[in-house]
Amino acid sequence: MRSDTVITASTVTLVSVAVGFVAYQADVVLAPLTLGLFIIAIVWPLQNALQKRVPALLALAITMVATVATIVIFTSLAVWGFGRVGHSIVTDSMRYQAIYAQFVNWLDEHGISIAGLWAEHFNVGWLLRRAQAITGRLNGTLSFWLITLLYVILGLMEVDSLQRNAKAFLSPESSRALLAASAETTRKFRKYMEVRTLMSLATGALVGIFAWGAGLPFALEWGVIAFVLNYIPFIGPFVATLFPTLLAMTQFDSWQAVVAIFASLNVIQFVIGSYLEPLVSGRVLAISPSLVLLSVFFWTWIWGLYGAFIGVPIALAILTFCAHYPSSRWIADLFGGSAPQESTKGS
Structure with missing residues (x-):
C-alpha cells in the first residue's frame, strides 16, 4: 500500500513537470x-441562448461583439487608471529621487552601502532594456488576443x-463522465468570474473611498486599478496596495502615515479576499489555499500575466475532472479545500 502511494505520487510529480515543460x-x-x-466556457450560455432564436452565425457575431467589447472596456479602464497615476509619478520623479537619496544616506550612516549596487545593476542601459522589453510585450499582446479570439470563434x-x-x-x-465534468467545469468558471467580479467591485469601491478619505490624489483611479487588478489573485491585490503607498510617500511627511495607508x-x-469571497463562493469553488498560491x-x-489570471481556473478544471473519475478522485478530495465540518452530537 505504501509503495503504491509512493508510485502514484511520483507519477503525478513527473506528469506535472512534463506538463509544465510542454506548456x-x-x-x-x-x-x-x-x-x-476559458472565455468559451463563460460566454457559451449567451451563444446557446441566442442561436435558439436567431441563425447561428448571427448569434456568434453578437456573442463575439459582446466579448470584445468587455475586453476593450477592461483594458481601457486599466490603461486609463495606470496612465493617470503613471503621469503623476513621472511628474514627481524629483521627489522620489530625494526620498531615495535620504534612504541611501540613512543606510550609509548605519554601515550599509547600496549606491554601488544600484549603479551597477540599475543604470540607464538597464532602463532602456526594460522599456524595449515592455514595448515588445505590448506588441505581442495584440497578437496574443487575436489568436485567442480566433480560438473562441472556432470553439x-x-x-x-x-x-x-x-x-x-x-x-x-x-x-457521460466527460460531458458531466465539462459541464461542471464551465459552471464553476462562470461562478468564479461572478464571485471575482463582485469582490472586485467591493474592493474597488472600498479602496477608492479609503483613498478619498485619506487625502490621496486619484482616489477614483485607485479604485479602478484595484477593481481591475483584483481579477489576478495575490499578485493583483499586492500591486494595488503597493502603488498607492508609493504615491503616499510624496504626499505625507511622516513615515507613520505611509505605513498606516499600506496597512x-x-x-x-485581506477582509474581502479571505473572508467575504469564501463566504460568497461557498463549497462550489472550494479549493486548497496552498493550491491557489501554487497555481x-x-x-x-x-x-x-495571462498565467496569473488563468492559473486558478486551470486548477479548478483539473480538480473537477479528477472528481469525476474514480482513479483520480483522491486528488480532488486532497486539494478541494477544507471538508465541511460534521455536526457534533450533544452540542
Whole structure:
C-alpha cells in the first residue's frame, strides 16, 4: 500500500513537470488556447441562448461583439487608471529621487552601502532594456488576443458537434463522465468570474473611498486599478496596495502615515479576499489555499500575466475532472479545500 502511494505520487510529480515543460515551450499556442477555452466556457450560455432564436452565425457575431467589447472596456479602464497615476509619478520623479537619496544616506550612516549596487545593476542601459522589453510585450499582446479570439470563434462553432461526437464515439460511461465534468467545469468558471467580479467591485469601491478619505490624489483611479487588478489573485491585490503607498510617500511627511495607508489597504484586501469571497463562493469553488498560491505563481512563471489570471481556473478544471473519475478522485478530495465540518452530537 505504501509503495503504491509512493508510485502514484511520483507519477503525478513527473506528469506535472512534463506538463509544465510542454506548456512553457509551447506557450505561443497553449496560452491563448487555454484562455480561449476559458472565455468559451463563460460566454457559451449567451451563444446557446441566442442561436435558439436567431441563425447561428448571427448569434456568434453578437456573442463575439459582446466579448470584445468587455475586453476593450477592461483594458481601457486599466490603461486609463495606470496612465493617470503613471503621469503623476513621472511628474514627481524629483521627489522620489530625494526620498531615495535620504534612504541611501540613512543606510550609509548605519554601515550599509547600496549606491554601488544600484549603479551597477540599475543604470540607464538597464532602463532602456526594460522599456524595449515592455514595448515588445505590448506588441505581442495584440497578437496574443487575436489568436485567442480566433480560438473562441472556432470553439463556439464546434461546441455542439463536440458534444455529439463524444456521445457517438465514446462509451456511454466515458462520454457521460466527460460531458458531466465539462459541464461542471464551465459552471464553476462562470461562478468564479461572478464571485471575482463582485469582490472586485467591493474592493474597488472600498479602496477608492479609503483613498478619498485619506487625502490621496486619484482616489477614483485607485479604485479602478484595484477593481481591475483584483481579477489576478495575490499578485493583483499586492500591486494595488503597493502603488498607492508609493504615491503616499510624496504626499505625507511622516513615515507613520505611509505605513498606516499600506496597512489599511492590506486590511481591505485581506477582509474581502479571505473572508467575504469564501463566504460568497461557498463549497462550489472550494479549493486548497496552498493550491491557489501554487497555481498562481506556477502559471505566472510559465505564461506571465495571462498565467496569473488563468492559473486558478486551470486548477479548478483539473480538480473537477479528477472528481469525476474514480482513479483520480483522491486528488480532488486532497486539494478541494477544507471538508465541511460534521455536526457534533450533544452540542
